[in-house]
Amino acid sequence: MIPRYSRPEMVDIWSPSTKFKIWYEIEAHACDAMAKIGIIPAENAEAVWKAKDVEFDVSRIDEIEATIKHDVIAFLTHLAEHIGSEEARFVHQGMTSSDVLDTCLNIQLVRASNILLENLDDLLSALKVRAEEHKMTVRIGRSHGIHAEPTTMGLTFARFYAEMKRNKGRLETAKNEIATGAISGAVGTFANIDPFIEEYVCDKLGLNPEPISTQVIPRDRHAAFFATLGVIASSIENIATEIRHMQRTEVLEAEEYFSKGQKGSSAMPHKRNPVLTENLTGLSRLVRMAVIPAMENVTLWHERDISHSSVERNIGPDATVTLDFALARLTSVIKKLVIYPDNMIKNMNKFRGLVMSQRVLLALTQAGLSREEAYRLVQRNAMKVWEEGKDFKTELINDPEVSKVLTKDEIDEKFDLGYHTKHVDMIFQRIFTD
Numbered sequence: 001m002i003p004r005y006s007r008p009e010m011v012d013i014w015s016p017s018t019k020f021k022i023w024y025e026i027e028a029h030a031c032d033a034m035a036k037i038g039i040i041p042a043e044n045a046e047a048v049w050k051a052k053d054v055e056f057d058v059s060r061i062d063e064i065e066a067t068i069k070h071d072v073i074a075f076l077t078h079l080a081e082h083i084g085s086e087e088a089r090f091v092h093q094g095m096t097s098s099d100v101l102d103t104c105l106n107i108q109l110v111r112a113s114n115i116l117l118e119n120l121d122d123l124l125s126a127l128k129v130r131a132e133e134h135k136m137t138v139r140i141g142r143s144h145g146i147h148a149e150p151t152t153m154g155l156t157f158a159r160f161y162a163e164m165k166r167n168k169g170r171l172e173t174a175k176n177e178i179a180t181g182a183i184s185g186a187v188g189t190f191a192n193i194d195p196f197i198e199e200y201v202c203d204k205l206g207l208n209p210e211p212i213s214t215q216v217i218p219r220d221r222h223a224a225f226f227a228t229l230g231v232i233a234s235s236i237e238n239i240a241t242e243i244r245h246m247q248r249t250e251v252l253e254a255e256e257y258f259s260k261g262q263k264g265s266s267a268m269p270h271k272r273n274p275v276l277t278e279n280l281t282g283l284s285r286l287v288r289m290a291v292i293p294a295m296e297n298v299t300l301w302h303e304r305d306i307s308h309s310s311v312e313r314n315i316g317p318d319a320t321v322t323l324d325f326a327l328a329r330l331t332s333v334i335k336k337l338v339i340y341p342d343n344m345i346k347n348m349n350k351f352r353g354l355v356m357s358q359r360v361l362l363a364l365t366q367a368g369l370s371r372e373e374a375y376r377l378v379q380r381n382a383m384k385v386w387e388e389g390k391d392f393k394t395e396l397i398n399d400p401e402v403s404k405v406l407t408k409d410e411i412d413e414k415f416d417l418g419y420h421t422k423h424v425d426m427i428f429q430r431i432f433t434d
Contacts, residue, residue, distance in 0.1 A: 005283060010324040013111050014317035020056040022104045023075055026201060027091050028052075030183060033200035040090040047087035054082050072097040094193030096186045098304060102217040103181040105312060107205060109225060112320035113175035116232075119327035120168045124161060126334040128432065131157035135424060138417055139253055139344035140355060145245075147355050150348060150420040153253075153339060158431045160239050167232045174228040177221050181205060182213035187303040215304035219297040222312070226294035229319050233287035236326050240277035240284070243337065247274045253344045257336035276333050283326040290315035353392035354385045359414040360396060360406075367405045377402055 012018055028048045035045035056078060065074035072092075080088035092100075135154035140147050183198035184190050190198075195209075202209045210217050246254040256276050258264070264271030293315055297308035348355060357378050364374035381399055384390040396402050396411050 005325045006321050007324055007328060010112060010115055010321045011317075013108050013115075014321070016058045016061075017056060019104060019108070020058070020061065020075060022107050023072070023100050024051060024054075024056070024079065025205065026100050026103055026183075027076075027079070027095075029201045029204045030095065030197050031091060032204075033197040034090065034093065034194075036200070037194060037196055039194070040093065044087055044090050047083050048079075048091060050087075051079060051082045070097075072100055094185050094197075095183060096215060098216045099183045099185065101309075102213075103183065103201070103205070103207065105316060106178050106180060106207060106217065108316065109178045109222075109320070110175055110206070112316075112324075113171060113178070115324055116229075116320065116327065117168065117171060117175070119324060119331070120164060120171065120232075123327055123331045123334065124164055124168070126331050127157050127161040127164065130334055130337065131155075131161055131428070131432075134339060134341075135428065136421055137339065137341050137344065138348070138421065139341075140348040147348070147351060149355055149358065150417055152421060152424055153341075153344070155424060155427060156242065157334075158428060160235075160242075162431050163235050163238070164232075167228075167235055170228045170231060174225045178225045179207050180210040180217055180221065181207035182210040182217050184210070184213045184215075187215050188213040214302075216300065216308075219294075219300065219308055222308075223294045223298050226290045226315060226319060229323055230288040230291040233284040233323060233326065236330055237281050237284035239330060239334075240280040243277045243333065244274045244281070247272075247277075251343075251347060252340060253347065254337055254339050256333055257338055276329060280326055280330055280333075283322050283329075287319050287323050287326070290319040351385055351392070352390070353415055354382055356392070356415050357382050359419065360402075360411070363410065363414055364402070364405055369405060 028045075028051075031040065031045040031048045034040045035042045056075075060081075061071075061074050061078045064077050065071050068074060068077075076088070076092055079091065131154045133154070134157065135152060137153040138150050139153050139156070141149050141151035181198065181202040182188070183193060183201050184195075185193040198209045212218075243254060243256070245251060247256065255272065256274050258272045263269075264273045264275075293311045297311055300308060361371075361374050361378045364377060365371050369377075377399065378396075381390075381392060381395040381402070384395050385392045393411060393415055396406075397408050402411070
């Protein structure tokens with residue numbers, strides 16, 4: 001990803017120097033394991049650790065690869081330059097390139113997951129604070145973009161909290177599923193390398209041995225991982241879209257914080273645009289872009305091919321770096337989001353009580369009218385509000401067919417906002433009680 005949408009900690013996971021350091025640790029631990037079971041001399045295994053503090057020369061490795069056209073061999077050649085060719089002669093014994101590449105990729109994905117999980121914790125904390133703050137801040141709920149019935153801003157934040165909490169669980173599952181390593185040799189049969197080597201290396205690197213790995217770790221694990229990132233991205237866009245709608249001039253129930261000195265348009269000085277949430281909408285699309293290629297990587301020829309390799313070299317860094325940036329940006333947006341409760345009330349009253357139509361409908365049916373007859377009476381008066389700008393409650397009180405069934409006080413009672421917030425505490429208890 002470009003620096004504009006990147007944060008250094010996540011970027012570092014995917015840097016060539018980090019990758020080569022992981023490759024080195026895999027090879028060094030494998031040598032230790034071989035020495036422990038007497039396959040290679042202990043002094044050769046110890047010699048490999050001479051490079052423990054070495055900063056591998058990426059340009060030198062690239063130079064070697066330009067000639068031999070193989071990245072793992074280029075690295076091994078450079079490693080031998082540091083520790084000596086005699087000391088390095090047992091490095092990579094019985095292993096195949098995928099043992100290093102796949103195990104390294106999964107280590108990187110686990111490390112990326114740890115950062116993303118921290119991001120989700122920060123976002124959950126921010127959403128919870130805003131939910132509690134606006135627990136009883138009444139706003140109109142909308143279906144199809146049209147006024148429906150009253151809800152609260154706190155419930156809006158609470159449902160986003162619940163969604164992101166589910167996403168955290170999904171990511172924890174995906175992280176556990178991707179945390180496998182394979183040191184099983186060509187076509188995964190362990191013919192030239194003892195299974196103990198795999199167990200030892202995985203234990204040292206915090207992974208589980210892959211139960212059966214052909215010559216690569218099965219890519220259904222990676223497909224599930226990137227699908228999870230895609231779901232999280234969709235949830236980010238869900239929240240961003242709600243904020244964008246709330247910031248529309250005709251709505252203005254909330255808006256992104258507009259800092260001192262900030263400018264919204266090169267042409268129109270009055271503009272305050274939802275640029276951050278629009279940006280999040282775009283970034284979410286980029287993360288989801290990784291999902292289909294990851295799914296298609298599941299299908300490989302026989303025990304291996306490398307059709308997945310070029311895909312993962314791109315989507316591994318791009319998806320995790322982008323999602324890391326997006327989660328951090330969304331957290332900042334939520335923390336600083338400016339809420340306008342007075343505008344929420346104004347918007348709700350724009351159609352003069354129309355949003356209470358269901359309560360009146362139910363009252364009429366409870367009073368003895370058929371549902372069809374009650375619906376006809378309520379809709380008849382509701383249309384006067386839509387088309388003539390009338391007051392809904394006044395029209396109901398003055399409708400002789402309605403007043404024959406409901407008294408003025410009974411109609412008045414149906415316009416009590418508190419009716420719609422009476423279960424907010426219960427919903428919050430469901431969401432925020434662990």
